[in-house]
Amino acid sequence: MEKIKKYSKVIYILWLRQLKRYSRSRARMVGSLAQPTLFLVAMGFGFGPIFQKAGGGNYIQFLAPGIIAMSIIFTAMFGGMEVIYDRQFGFLKETLVAPVPRWTIMLGRTLGGATVSTAQGLVVFFIALLVGFRPENIFTAPLALIYMALIATSFTALGTAIASTMEDMQAFPLVMNFLIMPLFFLSGALFPLTGLPKAIQLIIRINPLSYGVDGIRGILSHQMHFTFHTDLFILLAFTLATLAAGSYLFSKIEV
Amino acid sequence: MNIITVKNLVKKFDDRPAVDDISFDVKKGEIFAFLGPNGAGKTTTIKMFTTLLKPTSGQILINGFDPTTNSDDVRQSFGIIFQDPSLDDELTAFENLEFHGVLYNVPKKIRRARIEELLKIVELEKRRDDLVKEFSGGMKRRLEIARGLLHHPQIIFLDEPTLGLDPQTRNHLWSYIKDMNQKEGITVFFSTHYMEEADRMSDRIAIIDNGKIVAEGTAEKLKADTASATLEDAFLKLTGKAIREEGANAVDKLRTMGRIWRR
Ligand SMILES: Nc1ncnc2c1ncn2[C@@H]1O[C@H](COP(=O)(O)OP(=O)(O)OP(=O)(O)O)[C@@H](O)[C@H]1O
Numbered sequence: 387m388e389k390i391k392k393y394s395k396v397i398y399i400l401w402l403r404q405l406k407r408y409s410r411s412r413a414r415m416v417g418s419l420a421q422p423t424l425f426l427v428a429m430g431f432g433f434g435p436i437f438q439k440a441g442g443g444n445y446i447q448f449l450a451p452g453i454i455a456m457s458i459i460f461t462a463m464f465g466g467m468e469v470i471y472d473r474q475f476g477f478l479k480e481t482l483v484a485p486v487p488r489w490t491i492m493l494g495r496t497l498g499g500a501t502v503s504t505a506q507g508l509v510v511f512f513i514a515l516l517v518g519f520r521p522e523n524i525f526t527a528p529l530a531l532i533y534m535a536l537i538a539t540s541f542t543a544l545g546t547a548i549a550s551t552m553e554d555m556q557a558f559p560l561v562m563n564f565l566i567m568p569l570f571f572l573s574g575a576l577f578p579l580t581g582l583p584k585a586i587q588l589i590i591r592i593n594p595l596s597y598g599v600d601g602i603r604g605i606l607s608h609q610m611h612f613t614f615h616t617d618l619f620i621l622l623a624f625t626l627a628t629l630a631a632g633s634y635l636f637s638k639i640e641v
Numbered sequence: 642m643n644i645i646t647v648k649n650l651v652k653k654f655d656d657r658p659a660v661d662d663i664s665f666d667v668k669k670g671e672i673f674a675f676l677g678p679n680g681a682g683k684t685t686t687i688k689m690f691t692t693l694l695k696p697t698s699g700q701i702l703i704n705g706f707d708p709t710t711n712s713d714d715v716r717q718s719f720g721i722i723f724q725d726p727s728l729d730d731e732l733t734a735f736e737n738l739e740f741h742g743v744l745y746n747v748p749k750k751i752r753r754a755r756i757e758e759l760l761k762i763v764e765l766e767k768r769r770d771d772l773v774k775e776f777s778g779g780m781k782r783r784l785e786i787a788r789g790l791l792h793h794p795q796i797i798f799l800d801e802p803t804l805g806l807d808p809q810t811r812n813h814l815w816s817y818i819k820d821m822n823q824k825e826g827i828t829v830f831f832s833t834h835y836m837e838e839a840d841r842m843s844d845r846i847a848i849i850d851n852g853k854i855v856a857e858g859t860a861e862k863l864k865a866d867t868a869s870a871t872l873e874d875a876f877l878k879l880t881g882k883a884i885r886e887e888g889a890n891a892v893d894k895l896r897t898m899g900r901i902w903r904r
């Protein structure tokens with residue numbers, strides 16, 4: 387009991403730290419909203435007519451859930467990779483010698499990063515409303531938060547896991563270009579999965595983000611490729627796996 | 642009773658030994674000085690004690706626990722002031738302290754009282770709500786000192802705690818540490834390059850050079866053994882007069898140069 391209380395306090399304080407850091411960095415906030423807004427406007431209006439002609443319906447309805455997911459995965463991965471900044475600025479040491487198991491530190495950081503990314507996704511949802519997006523059912527729309535939170539948690543944990551094995555920021559662009567970008571573009575966030583070449587279909591099926599996008603889109607726009615159960619199950623499994631890998635790698639850090 | 646036991650400890654970085662087969666003990670309640678030229682292996686040793694680095698070989702017992710297998714128990718036993726920066730720049734001075742207090746499970750009442758007391762000691766009470774990134778180097782160092790003393794563990798590791806501090810703060814710091822040591826029996830393990838400080842404060846000293854312990858004992862013994870009037874002379878006789886640049890990394894080199902310029 388005593389332990390649970392102690393651990394939850396530690397998790398809480400690390401969660402709070404991530405939130406404070408984020409809320410104090412205006413540049414980061416604005417920067418991370420500019421990109422999804424640009425995508426919504428440029429792609430939404432740019433491809434809208436073609437999409438409609440091809441019989442896909444209103445493109446904004448299709449696109450907005452994908453862009454919400456995009457903003458979450460970007461913020462989440464960057465949040466997780468803050469471990470590298472903390473290592474370089476030295477603060478990581480301070481948390482690594484704390485008198486608690488390192489997984490509590492990792493969990494606190496991850497939940498903090500996940501909260502920030504989910505909030506970010508929510509803001510993008512409201513921006514989408516301004517661009518003309520309309521959820522099919524306003525009462526069930528909040529259920530999308532479940533899928534958003536799962537994407538946020540799993541990708542923050544993934545970012546943490548990767549960052550735990552890195553000494554400095556050098557490898558950051560590699561992760562960006564060879565992991566985050568492909569994950570996003572090959573997730574069905576931008577285009578429907580039907581009628582794609584087999585190889586691409588396969589990649590999209592392996593990509594956990596696809597199930598997040600699908601879940602959010604199912605709830606907000608009533609369009610789905612998989613089922614809610616499949617989406618939920620795969621995202622939960624992925625979240626647990628990334629949390630486990632993240633805790634393991636984080637607890638092995640040497641500075 | 643020994644609270645720290647080290648046997649044949651080795652740490653190699655890419656086959657280059659930074660700590661080369663050292664063995665020594667620290668008794669419970671002792672103030673122990675760990676001295677040595679730049680790059681001698683002091684910080685590396687402390688990092689192995691505090692679960693931040695894994696030894697290449699050898700044994701360590703901290704408060705009866707092995708850092709490699711019982712790291713959680715070891716971390717319950719000590720506090721540390723690092724040589725290198727370790728603050729969160731995006732938080733205020735108070736937040737850094739509060740964060741540390743919660744992390745170390747210091748009960749709220751004691752935590753708040755100690756934060757006030759320590760902010761006074763390091764003369765930062767007026768800047769408590771300012772972001773750390775707005776602080777000068779010396780102010781940051783003072784805040785780290787305050788943070789390191791916020792909880793009272795069984796052992797406290799101080800890696801060059803007085804580096805960059807003004808004499809006033811140095812005095813306050815040492816009287817606080819002496820007090821902790823005498824009233825609560827906290828073991829103090831510190832490194833420093835100020836020989837006079839080591840002479841005055843420590844019960845016992847170990848000198849490490851090129852990863853090996855070259856001398857051990859009280860300040861009096863080291864002086865007597867080398868027929869020196871001061872600890873500084875004894876230190877120079879034991880470790881030679883050459884500046885340690887060989888094998889030092891860029892940071893070490895800069896630091897060494899900084900010290901030369903400051904003289
Ligand atoms: N992460 C690392 N990778 C490679 N070499 C390292 C690493 N950390 C330390 N070293 C090397 O180990 C040796 C001992 O370094 P250490 O930091 O322990 O010295 P120190 O006694 O604390 O010196 P100083 O008085 O300058 O703080 C040095 O040669 C240093 O270059």
Ligand SMILES: [Mg+2]
Pocket residue numbers: 683684685724800
């Ligand atoms: Mg050092």
